[in-house]
Amino acid sequence: MLERIKQSETKKLEAYLRSRSDDLSYEVLSKVQLILSDVRQHGDEAIIRYTKAFDGIELTSLRVSDEALNEWAAAADEAFKEAMTKAKDNIIAFHEAQKQNNYLQQQSLGICLGQRVLPLERVGVYVPGGRAQYPSSVLMNVLPAKIAGVKRIVMITPPSKSGQLDPKIAYAAQLAGVDEVYLAGGAQGIAALAYGSETIPRVDKIVGPGNIYVAAAKKLVYGTVDIDMIAGPSEILVIADEGARADYTAADLLSQAEHDPMASAILVTTSSKLADQVCEELKRQSEQLPKQAIIAESLKAYGKLILCETLADCVEVANVIAPEHLELMVADPWALLGLVRNAGSVFLGYYTCESVGDYWGGTNHVLPTNGTARFASALSVDSFVKRSSFLYYSKEAIEAYGSKIVTLAESENLQAHANAVKVRM
Amino acid sequence: MLERIKQSETKKLEAYLRSRSDDLSYEVLSKVQLILSDVRQHGDEAIIRYTKAFDGIELTSLRVSDEALNEWAAAADEAFKEAMTKAKDNIIAFHEAQKQNNYLQQQSLGICLGQRVLPLERVGVYVPGGRAQYPSSVLMNVLPAKIAGVKRIVMITPPSKSGQLDPKIAYAAQLAGVDEVYLAGGAQGIAALAYGSETIPRVDKIVGPGNIYVAAAKKLVYGTVDIDMIAGPSEILVIADEGARADYTAADLLSQAEHDPMASAILVTTSSKLADQVCEELKRQSEQLPKQAIIAESLKAYGKLILCETLADCVEVANVIAPEHLELMVADPWALLGLVRNAGSVFLGYYTCESVGDYWGGTNHVLPTNGTARFASALSVDSFVKRSSFLYYSKEAIEAYGSKIVTLAESENLQAHANAVKVRM
Numbered sequence: 001m002l003e004r005i006k007q008s009e010t011k012k013l014e015a016y017l018r019s020r021s022d023d024l025s026y027e028v029l030s031k032v033q034l035i036l037s038d039v040r041q042h043g044d045e046a047i048i049r050y051t052k053a054f055d056g057i058e059l060t061s062l063r064v065s066d067e068a069l070n071e072w073a074a075a076a077d078e079a080f081k082e083a084m085t086k087a088k089d090n091i092i093a094f095h096e097a098q099k100q101n102n103y104l105q106q107q108s109l110g111i112c113l114g115q116r117v118l119p120l121e122r123v124g125v126y127v128p129g130g131r132a133q134y135p136s137s138v139l140m141n142v143l144p145a146k147i148a149g150v151k152r153i154v155m156i157t158p159p160s161k162s163g164q165l166d167p168k169i170a171y172a173a174q175l176a177g178v179d180e181v182y183l184a185g186g187a188q189g190i191a192a193l194a195y196g197s198e199t200i201p202r203v204d205k206i207v208g209p210g211n212i213y214v215a216a217a218k219k220l221v222y223g224t225v226d227i228d229m230i231a232g233p234s235e236i237l238v239i240a241d242e243g244a245r246a247d248y249t250a251a252d253l254l255s256q257a258e259h260d261p262m263a264s265a266i267l268v269t270t271s272s273k274l275a276d277q278v279c280e281e282l283k284r285q286s287e288q289l290p291k292q293a294i295i296a297e298s299l300k301a302y303g304k305l306i307l308c309e310t311l312a313d314c315v316e317v318a319n320v321i322a323p324e325h326l327e328l329m330v331a332d333p334w335a336l337l338g339l340v341r342n343a344g345s346v347f348l349g350y351y352t353c354e355s356v357g358d359y360w361g362g363t364n365h366v367l368p369t370n371g372t373a374r375f376a377s378a379l380s381v382d383s384f385v386k387r388s389s390f391l392y393y394s395k396e397a398i399e400a401y402g403s404k405i406v407t408l409a410e411s412e413n414l415q416a417h418a419n420a421v422k423v424r425m
Numbered sequence: 426m427l428e429r430i431k432q433s434e435t436k437k438l439e440a441y442l443r444s445r446s447d448d449l450s451y452e453v454l455s456k457v458q459l460i461l462s463d464v465r466q467h468g469d470e471a472i473i474r475y476t477k478a479f480d481g482i483e484l485t486s487l488r489v490s491d492e493a494l495n496e497w498a499a500a501a502d503e504a505f506k507e508a509m510t511k512a513k514d515n516i517i518a519f520h521e522a523q524k525q526n527n528y529l530q531q532q533s534l535g536i537c538l539g540q541r542v543l544p545l546e547r548v549g550v551y552v553p554g555g556r557a558q559y560p561s562s563v564l565m566n567v568l569p570a571k572i573a574g575v576k577r578i579v580m581i582t583p584p585s586k587s588g589q590l591d592p593k594i595a596y597a598a599q600l601a602g603v604d605e606v607y608l609a610g611g612a613q614g615i616a617a618l619a620y621g622s623e624t625i626p627r628v629d630k631i632v633g634p635g636n637i638y639v640a641a642a643k644k645l646v647y648g649t650v651d652i653d654m655i656a657g658p659s660e661i662l663v664i665a666d667e668g669a670r671a672d673y674t675a676a677d678l679l680s681q682a683e684h685d686p687m688a689s690a691i692l693v694t695t696s697s698k699l700a701d702q703v704c705e706e707l708k709r710q711s712e713q714l715p716k717q718a719i720i721a722e723s724l725k726a727y728g729k730l731i732l733c734e735t736l737a738d739c740v741e742v743a744n745v746i747a748p749e750h751l752e753l754m755v756a757d758p759w760a761l762l763g764l765v766r767n768a769g770s771v772f773l774g775y776y777t778c779e780s781v782g783d784y785w786g787g788t789n790h791v792l793p794t795n796g797t798a799r800f801a802s803a804l805s806v807d808s809f810v811k812r813s814s815f816l817y818y819s820k821e822a823i824e825a826y827g828s829k830i831v832t833l834a835e836s837e838n839l840q841a842h843a844n845a846v847k848v849r850m
Binding site for chain 2: 018021026030077079080082083084086087093094097098100103105111112113114115116117120121132133134135136156168178197203204223224225226230232247248251252253254255257258259285289290291295336337338342343344345346347348349350351352353354355356357358359360361362363364368372373374376377378380382386388389390391392393394395397401404405407408409411412413414415416417418419420421423424
C-alpha cells in the first residue's frame with residue numbers, strides 16, 4: 001500500500017509533495033476579485049445576491065440571533081458537549097503559556113524603551129459549510145484569540161438549505177465565546193470581513209479554512225487585513241522503530257489519509273519487518289473504514305515508505321519533508337525530539353496518536369502544511385497580537401547622542417532626518 | 426503646507442491613505458512569474474542572463490569574496506563606522522528581550538506537552554541597489570535574525586556598474602554578521618533565494634525592501650518561503666500639545682516627507698496656534714532641504730492637519746490611522762501611551778524624534794506601514810523563529826481519555842481518527 005523510496009530520494013519526495021498545492025489560477029483570482037469589489041461597493045445587498053446565485057438561498061437577515069444559536073446548540077449530543085468542554089479546558093491550559101509580556105528597558109540619561117503586546121481588536125473566523133463540519137476547528141481558531149484578548153470575534157459561515165447551523169458548530173461557537181455569527185460564505189463572506197458591510201463588521205484578521213474561492217479571496221485581501229495562512233494539503237510522517245506496533249502505525253497513517261485524496265502519509269522506519277507488517281495492516285484496516293476510497297487514492301499517490309539505517313537518519317528525512325504532523329513511535333522519543341528542526345507538531349511515543357492533538361491534548365491543530373513547517377508555526381496566541389515598540393529620549397540623551405544620529409542620517413543622504421535631531425541640540 | 430481636515434473625516438483620510446498602495450498589476454505579476462520559472466529551471470545561467478538584460482552588467486561570478494567585502498568595507502568613513510557599531514549594540518540590547526523560551530507542561534498520568542521555539546535555518550536579506558543606500562536597514566534586518574539563532578544569513582544585492590558594493594553597505598553587512606553576499610537583484614534574485622541556484626542557497630525566509638518587481642516576486646514566492654511584508658508607503662503622525670515647539674514638530678514631519686512623494690505626514694493637535702506655526706516652519710525649513718521637491722509633493726498630497734478638542738481625541742485619530750510612526754509631542758506622553766492601540770512604533774516626548782528610532786535607539790525601523798499596524802508588528806526576533814508543539818500521552822492517559830477523543834472524532838465522521846485511538850485502548 002506504500003511506495004518504497006530510498007532515503008537519498010527524500011528531496012525529490014519533498015518537491016513532489018510541494019507540487020500538490022497548485023497556484024491559484026488567474027481565472028479564479030480574477031473572478032474572486034470582481035466579487036470582492038462588488039461587496040466592497042454594495043455591502044449586504046451584494047452578499048445576499050451572491051448567496052442567492054451560488055447557494056440558491058434567499059437570505060432575509062445575515063445575522064444569526066442569539067436565540068437561534070442557543071436553540072440550535074441545545075440540540076447537540078450530550079457526550080459531545082461534555083468532551084468539547086474538557087477539550088476546551090485543555091486547549092486553554094496549553095495556550096495560556098503563550099501569552100507574551102510587555103517589556104521596558106531603562107538606560108542612562110533617562111532613556112527608556114520597550115515593546116507592548118496588544119491584542120487585535122476584531123477577528124473573523126470562517127467556518128466552511130457543506131457536509132463535513134469540524135466543531136473542533138472552531139475551538140482551535142477562536143480560543144487562542146480569546147486568550148490573546150481579542151474583544152470582538154465574528155464567525156461567518158455559509159447558510160444551509162434548512163436555514164440552520166449544524167448543532168455541533170453552534171455549540172462550539174457558544175463554547176468558544178464567539179461574539180457574533182453571520183450567514184455569509186465564499187468570497188463574498190471574506191469580502192465582508194475585509195471591508196465591512198452594513199451588517200458585518202470589518203475585522204483585523206481572518207482565520208479559518210475554506211474552499212478555493214475562500215482561499216483566493218483571503219490571498220487577495222491580505223494586506224487590507226491579516227490572514228492566518230492558505231492551508232494546503234496536509235501530511236503525517238511517522239518515524240517507527242522495531243518496537244512499534246504495526247496496527248498502531250497503520251491506524252495513524254490512515255487517520256491522515258482519510259482527510260483528502262491529496263493528503264500524504266509517510267512511514268520512515270529502521271525496521272523492514274515493521275514496514276511489511278504496516279503495509280498489511282493498512283490493507284486490512286482500510287477495508288473496514290468508511291472513507292476507504294479516499295484513503296486508497298491518497299495512499300496510492302502520496303503514501304510512501306522510507307527505510308533508514310538509524311533513527312537519526314529517520315529524523316533527517318523528517319527535517320527535509322517538514323511534515324505538518326510528526327509521530328515519533330520509538331522507545332525513547334525524547335532522545336529524538338532535540339534533533340527535530342522542522343515539524344508543525346510532534347507526537348511522542350507509541351501511544352500518542354495524532355488524533356490526541358487533533359481533538360484533545362491542548363496543542364493547536366491548525367498547523368503549517370505542505371512543508372511550510374520550515375518557516376511557519378501553529379496557530380497560537382501570537383497569531384492574534386501585534387507588538388508595538390516605544391522609545392523615550394530625554395533632552396540630555398539627545399544632546400549626548402545626537403551627533404551620532406546625524407552622522408548616520410547624513411550617511412544615507414537623509415538631511416531632514418538629520419535636521420530633526422539638529423534642531424533639538 | 427498642510428491641508429486641514431475635520432476630526433470627523435478621519436475614517437475618510439484612512440481610506441485615502443490606504444489607496445496609496447496600488448495592487449500589483451497582472452502585467453507585472455505575469456512578467457515576474459516568467460522570471461521566477463526561468464530561474465527555477467535554469468539557475469545561475471538565468472540570473473546572469475537577466476542581469477545582463479536588465480542592468481547591462483556581465484557577471485562572471487555571483488558570489489562576493491570575503492576579501493572583496495573586507496576591502497570595500499574598509500573604505501567606509503570612520504565616524505560612520507563608530508556610530509554604526511554603537512547603534513548595533515543598542516539594537517541588540519533591545520531585541521535580546523524578544524527571545525522566547527520553550528515551555529513544557531506536565532499533567533497527571535504522565536501527560537506532557539509544550540512548545541519549542543526554533544530558529545529558521547536560512548534567511549535571505551535583499552538590499553536594493555541604486556543611489557539610495559541604507560546601511561541602517563542592513564542592521565535592522567540582520568540583527569534580529571542573528572539573535573533568533575539563524576545560522577546562515579545570505580545577502581543579495583544588484584551589482585553596480587563599478588562591480589563594487591557601497592562601502593557603507595559592505596561595512597554594515599560585516600558588522601551585522603551576514604554570512605554570504607551575492608550579486609543578484611530584482612525578481613531573479615528573489616527567485617534564487619526562494620528556489621536555490623547552483624551558487625545561491627535556497628532560504629526559509631526573505632526580508633528587505635525592493636522595487637515593484639522585487640515586491641511582486643516576494644508576493645509570488647510567499648508560501649514556498651516566508652517573506653517579511655510588502656512594504657507600502659510610510660507615514661508619521663505627530664500628536665502635539667500647546668507646549669510642543671513648532672520647529673521640532675515641523676522637522677519631524679519633514680523627516681517623513683523627504684522619503685517619498687507617497688509618504689504621509691499628519692499633525693494632530695489641540696493647539697490651533699501651534700498648527701499655524703508648524704505650517705510656517707514647514708515652509709521655512711523645507712526651503713533649506715535638498716529633497717524639497719519630494720517634500721512638496723508629499724505634503725501636498727498627503728500632508729494633513731487635524732485639530733482636536735482633547736489629547737484623548739488626538740489619540741483616537743491615531744488609532745484609526747494606525748500610523749507606522751507615532752510621535753507623542755506632549756508634556757506627559759506616558760499618560761497617552763496606554764490609549765494607543767494601533768501604531769508601529771511610538772516616540773515619546775518633545776525630544777524623541779523619529780530619527781532616534783530610525784538609526785539609534787535600538788527599536789526596529791522595519792515597521793508596519795500604511796495602516797497595517799492594526800494587525801502587524803515591527804520586524805523582530807519573532808520574525809525569524811517558528812514554534813513547534815509537542816505532545817506525549819502515556820498508555821494510562823490514552824486509556825483514561827481515549828473514549829472522549831473517539832466521541833469527538835466520530836462527531837466529525839472521521840472514523841480513521843477514532844480508530845487510531847481505539848486500537849490503543
